[in-house]
Amino acid sequence: MALITFEDVGLSYGGDNVAHDVRFSVNAGEFWGIVGENGSGKSTLMKALLGLIPCASGRIVMGEGLKPNEIGYLPQQSMIQRDFPASVEEVVLSGTIGYRGLKPFYGRRERALAAKNMEMLGLLPLRKHSYQELSGGQQQRVLLARALCATKKCLVLDEPTTGLDPVVTAEFYRLLHTINESGMTIIMVSHDVEEAVRSCSMILHLSCHPLFIGTAQAYKNSPVGRKYLKETTV
């Protein structure tokens, strides 16, 4: 059974229909890119997947023991207050909150998990630093570490490289590859279609309904993919 199956999902936002007939499955270990123009419903689809909003029709089925609150979410950085006082460690640890049950404090297991993810993303030297004093790329890695603390199976990224310069962006995608190769399923919403095609194994092109669902290779050669790639690069 697939990790996540979208069964005829229709979505509405503020009373308007923003997407319909979304039908596809995400298998474990895949790296999906959800692309489309602004207002194509890709952000709404992501919100529904995270359980932040309900589906207007159809349903999203999780398999392989994945629970809706066990998806690691990397929000757009603009969602975070710039001046919030928090150390790197505090932010990363807060990712473990979902499966801690009713325990009031972080235990040894949570601290070990946070330390492991901070180490993997090279954040250990910064653990006591304040989040607000880090560079954009470092902040993004902190939020990625927090997302990794929240999940064992699936990451959902919302426009992860917005506002990052090309060098940091390339570094970030390298990190994502490493994480993906370790077996983590990744679903990334992005307006950067070129990068999505380069990094992802699978593409969903959404424009209120799916225009393309398939491998990134096939997308590059498809009419819709060629057209969109050309439009965005010019």
Add this chain to the structure above:
Amino acid sequence: MSAIAAIFQNMPEIMLRAIVVGTLVSLCASLLGVTLVLKRYSMIGDGLSHVGFGALAIATVLHVGSASTAVSLPIVTASAFILMWLTEKRRMQGDAAIALLSTGAIAVGTLLFRFSDNQYQDICNSLFGTASMALLTDSDMWITVGVSAVVLVLFVLFYTRIFSVTFDRTFAKATGVRVGAYSMMLAALTAVTVVIGMKMVGAIMVSGLIIFPALSAMRVTKRFRSVMIVSAVLSLVCFFSGFFLSLLIEAQPGPAIIAVHVVSFLVCALTGFLRTRIRARKNRGIVVEPPCRAGESGPER
């Protein structure tokens, strides 16, 4: 100093009550304040204090005497829920809703005080805090002890979740935290803190108890837990110095405590400013607040 010693000697119970109430209220207000300020809910605390004034007016007219807290607690808590609901659901502009409720409560409250036997004294006490905190009764003290115990215990138990909800509401919601429930809990805790704080510094200034320590702490430290700790410590220091200052100069304690908070804020702001400048000078050539850049060497210390 001998004046203070004399008061201690002559009225040990009054002093004890004032100190117990002051310490507990300062602690509750300073901890809640950090979250409220960061969630941009400072004005909810301010609005609630005005509602508190109206509630005190009702209590005075009803002649419930020292049980006024029992009247104002439910009224202020209910208003807190309504304000939080309006703000969260965006049914109405949150700040406009607060202004409506504040001014409405002040107007109705002032009219109601017309029916009290001691109109101006009562209005003054409600607005600016009881003179010398000597009017605090035993029941006031025990209510404060009970209420603040609940506030502090809940705060400590839910500390990590409060952090999560405050830092990133959407992420918290995606990981299964019931963010709506936590907002409502914060609203309720703020309401009860406002009610017990009003006894001490009066309706007009009680939001100062909530907002000042948090803001001051954020000038000097940039980590959540240290902001909490510094906020609590500052709040206690300001309470004690303000309280004893008021005894020395024979003034009302409320304004004295808040005035000390103002001074403490200025000191913290200056410290923070100087520290940033010194660090920037040390790191000349390294951008202190880089938007994004290659290299990723991190801010050097």
